[in-house]
Amino acid sequence: MIIDKLYKECIEKSPICVGLDTKIEYLPEYLIKSGMSIEEKIFTFNKMIIDNTIDLIACFKVQIAFYEALGIEGLKAYSKTVKYIREKGKIVIGDIKRGDISSTAEAYADAHFSGDFEVDIITVNPYMGYDSISPYEKYMENDDKALFMLIHTSNKSSKDFQELKVDGEKLYMKVAEKCSKWGEDSIGESGFNKIGGVVGLTFPEEFLEIKKKTPNTFFLIPGYGVQGGKGESIKEIFKDGICGVINSSRGIITAHKGKSEDENFVKYTRESVLSMKEDLIVG
Amino acid sequence: MIIDKLYKECIEKSPICVGLDTKIEYLPEYLIKSGMSIEEKIFTFNKMIIDNTIDLIACFKVQIAFYEALGIEGLKAYSKTVKYIREKGKIVIGDIKRGDISSTAEAYADAHFSGDFEVDIITVNPYMGYDSISPYEKYMENDDKALFMLIHTSNKSSKDFQELKVDGEKLYMKVAEKCSKWGEDSIGESGFNKIGGVVGLTFPEEFLEIKKKTPNTFFLIPGYGVQGGKGESIKEIFKDGICGVINSSRGIITAHKGKSEDENFVKYTRESVLSMKEDLIVG
Numbered sequence: 001m002i003i004d005k006l007y008k009e010c011i012e013k014s015p016i017c018v019g020l021d022t023k024i025e026y027l028p029e030y031l032i033k034s035g036m037s038i039e040e041k042i043f044t045f046n047k048m049i050i051d052n053t054i055d056l057i058a059c060f061k062v063q064i065a066f067y068e069a070l071g072i073e074g075l076k077a078y079s080k081t082v083k084y085i086r087e088k089g090k091i092v093i094g095d096i097k098r099g100d101i102s103s104t105a106e107a108y109a110d111a112h113f114s115g116d117f118e119v120d121i122i123t124v125n126p127y128m129g130y131d132s133i134s135p136y137e138k139y140m141e142n143d144d145k146a147l148f149m150l151i152h153t154s155n156k157s158s159k160d161f162q163e164l165k166v167d168g169e170k171l172y173m174k175v176a177e178k179c180s181k182w183g184e185d186s187i188g189e190s191g192f193n194k195i196g197g198v199v200g201l202t203f204p205e206e207f208l209e210i211k212k213k214t215p216n217t218f219f220l221i222p223g224y225g226v227q228g229g230k231g232e233s234i235k236e237i238f239k240d241g242i243c244g245v246i247n248s249s250r251g252i253i254t255a256h257k258g259k260s261e262d263e264n265f266v267k268y269t270r271e272s273v274l275s276m277k278e279d280l281i282v283g
Numbered sequence: 284m285i286i287d288k289l290y291k292e293c294i295e296k297s298p299i300c301v302g303l304d305t306k307i308e309y310l311p312e313y314l315i316k317s318g319m320s321i322e323e324k325i326f327t328f329n330k331m332i333i334d335n336t337i338d339l340i341a342c343f344k345v346q347i348a349f350y351e352a353l354g355i356e357g358l359k360a361y362s363k364t365v366k367y368i369r370e371k372g373k374i375v376i377g378d379i380k381r382g383d384i385s386s387t388a389e390a391y392a393d394a395h396f397s398g399d400f401e402v403d404i405i406t407v408n409p410y411m412g413y414d415s416i417s418p419y420e421k422y423m424e425n426d427d428k429a430l431f432m433l434i435h436t437s438n439k440s441s442k443d444f445q446e447l448k449v450d451g452e453k454l455y456m457k458v459a460e461k462c463s464k465w466g467e468d469s470i471g472e473s474g475f476n477k478i479g480g481v482v483g484l485t486f487p488e489e490f491l492e493i494k495k496k497t498p499n500t501f502f503l504i505p506g507y508g509v510q511g512g513k514g515e516s517i518k519e520i521f522k523d524g525i526c527g528v529i530n531s532s533r534g535i536i537t538a539h540k541g542k543s544e545d546e547n548f549v550k551y552t553r554e555s556v557l558s559m560k561e562d563l564i565v566g
Contacts, residue, residue: 021387065383065390071399075358097383099408100348101438104304107348116354125382127410128436129443153411155384160412164457166447171454174447 001188002120002146003196003218006091009058010242014277015234016057017093017220019249020046020081021066026254029261038070042077047084049253052266053273058245059091061220062119079116092119093220097150099125105135113139121146123198123220126175133182133195140186146194149179151210154200154223172206173213180214192218192243201229201246207237219244224276225251231279248276284471285403285429286479286501289374292341293525297560298517299340300376300503302532303329303364304349309537312544321353325360330367332536335549336556341528342374344503345402362399375402376503380433382408388418396422404429406481406503409458416465416478423469429477434459434493437483437506455489456496463497475501475526484512484529490520502527507559508534514562531559 024032027045034041050060062085067078085092094117098108112122113136124133126149139145152162152172162172176197183195193216199207201223211219221237221244223229234246255272256265307315310328317324333343345368350361368375377400381391395405396419407416409432422428435445435455445455459480466478476499482490484506494502504520504527506512517529538555539548 023386023390063387063390065381065387065394068394068400069390069398071394072355072359072362076355079355097408098348098380099382099410100380101436101440103306104346104348107306107346107352111348111351111354115352117351125380125408125410127382127408127433127444128438129440129445131438131440150410153384155411155414157384157412157414160461161410161454161458162412164449164454166449166454171444171447171449175444178443 001194002091002144003192003194004188004190006059006245007190007192007218007242009091010245013055013057014280015238015242015245016273016276016280017059017061017245017247018049018053018057018252018273019061019063019095019247020049020253021063021249022046022253023066026257028256028263028265030263037073039073039077039080042067042070042074043080043084046077046081048263048266049269050085050088052270053252054088054090056270056273056277059093060085061093061095061247061249063095063249082117082119086118086120091121093148094119094122097123097125099128099132101128101131102135105132109136109139113143113145121148121196123148123150125150126178130178130182140194146196148196148198148220149175151176151179151197152199152203152206154202154227154229158200173210176210176214176217180217183217187216192216196220196244198222200227201233202227204229204233204236207233211237211243221246224248234280246280251276284477285374285427286475286477287471287473289342289528290473290475290501290525292374293528296338296340297563298521298525298528299556299559299563300342300344300528300530301332301336301340301535301556302344302346302378302530303332303536304346304532305329305536306349309540311539311546311548313546320356322356322360322363325350325353325357326363329360329364331549332552333368333371335553336535337371337373339553339556339560342376343368344376344378344530346378346532365400365402369401369403374404376431377402377405380406380408382411382415384411384414385418388415392419392422396426396428404431404479406431406433408433409461413461413465423477429479431479431481431503432458432462434462434480435482435486435489437485437510437512441483456493459493459497459500463500466500470499475499479503479527481505484516485510487512487516487519490516494520494526504529507531517563529563534559
């Protein structure tokens with residue numbers, strides 16, 4: 001079961017998820033100036049980051065927005081990137097945050113759990129309710145796929161709707177409850193189920209509240225580093241054991257900026273993952 | 284201003300939005316069996332529907348999920364389709380329901396308001412709050428683009444979260460209020476602003492409540508026809524004037540099924556639009 005595998009990777013390597021939120025300006029100059037196509041430049045950059053961090057981390061997350069922004073060429077680079085990670089036997093999360101219903105959600109399932117854009121796990125937006133989650137079940141059962149559903153996001157204006165009070169509780173707690181309930185039939189040997197949750201590290205107290213309500217939910221945790229989330233908070237959240245992967249994107253994939261613009265840039269990428277690992281252990 | 288233009292199209296033609304939710308199996312057999320690539324088949328089908336309905340309707344909506352499901356080839360067909368509609372001077376809505384924050388939302392704005400996938404209006408998901416709406420403002424101001432934000436969707440499980448009670452009111456009313464507030468600086472001569480709302484026709488009474496709270500909001504209205512929404516409900520909603528476009532997808536683009544499998548299929552497409560027009564007027 002894919003979440004069991006992800007959990008095992010967290011134990012054996014580290015609970016780090018490297019976010020490939022790749023923009024052209026993040027590339028070292030030797031790549032920007034090379035004669036390659038945009039597709040090749042982006043893929044080469046990603047491949048070098050993958051090759052130089054894969055032994056240290058649990059998984060990769062690829063934010064599709066940055067590839068969509070580059071049009072067809074960008075999406076070809078997305079396709080190559082997710083294929084490469086899967087060929088290496090590593091788990092890849094497609095950060096697509098899709099949310100739609102019935103035949104449309106089925107189309108998104110086909111799009112991201114098979115074919116050119118196939119990944120192992122995708123992020124989904126729950127605003128439209130269970131109709132926007134159930135169409136993925138066929139793939140979750142037959143092809144060992146999983147979801148991360150948005151619960152409480154790391155941004156400031158998550159308060160606009162997610163923190164509105166419903167029956168004395170914040171909306172995100174209702175979403176957390178449903179996330180837990182919708183996943184309850186798929187609990188694996190790790191104790192976690194196939195419908196994980198996205199909860200930002202920027203609100204650590206709220207995270208602990210959510211965790212209490214969702215003991216079988218595995219988390220995708222954004223907000224570490226640049227956004228303000230700290231290693232100490234992770235120590236508290238993981239005090240009874242690892243229950244999620246912590247994503248870092250810019251902190252890792254731009255670590256070389258101002259230091260290296262040649263093919264040795266990955267030295268800084270690797271160092272940044274090692275120091276994140278240290279931060280998560282030492283706190 | 285694009286919403287003014289859309290309003291004008293509603294008055295001059297009809298408030299119909301044709302949804303190009305194109306799946307291979309919807310194509311007439313002569314196209315399926317032709318030697319064309321998937322990209323060409325899909326685009327040819329769309330082009331024929333566009334050419335044969337453009338004079339009768341307000342706009343087109345293209346549901347990107349169905350194109351993503353076909354991978355890179357599908358997205359090339361999406362790109363060709365939205366370009367073709369824009370070249371014809373017609374408004375095209377990209378039904379993408381994206382929802383993400385800061386630099387990621389900026390990337391989605393770049394992706395869908397410029398380049399290969401440029402459309403006039405996109406649908407967005409508000410769950411992450413204002414941070415997921417504000418990055419589109421630059422394009423709305425400089426390039427005359429607009430948004431349709433999900434408020435109350437047409438599906439059964441919209442009740443899971445959208446109908447939860449917040450301060451005695453349903454959540455979707457809070458979303459409607461914010462939709463109205465966030466758009467208030469961009470009201471055009473039609474009286475409507477640049478942040479429209481998606482409200483399903485399947486819950487007509489709730490629609491009227493929302494409309495009372497959002498007098499300057501233009502609506503994208505799904506749920507007509509196959510999903511159960513009726514022309515009578517539209518008459519009630521439009522009783523003080525047109526305040527939105529009514530989408531129909533399957534009802535129009537599969538109208539030929541069981542009747543025609545050759546290049547004359549568009550006769551049935553056109554007839555279905557004409558009868559929808561009739562239904563909206565006569566009620």
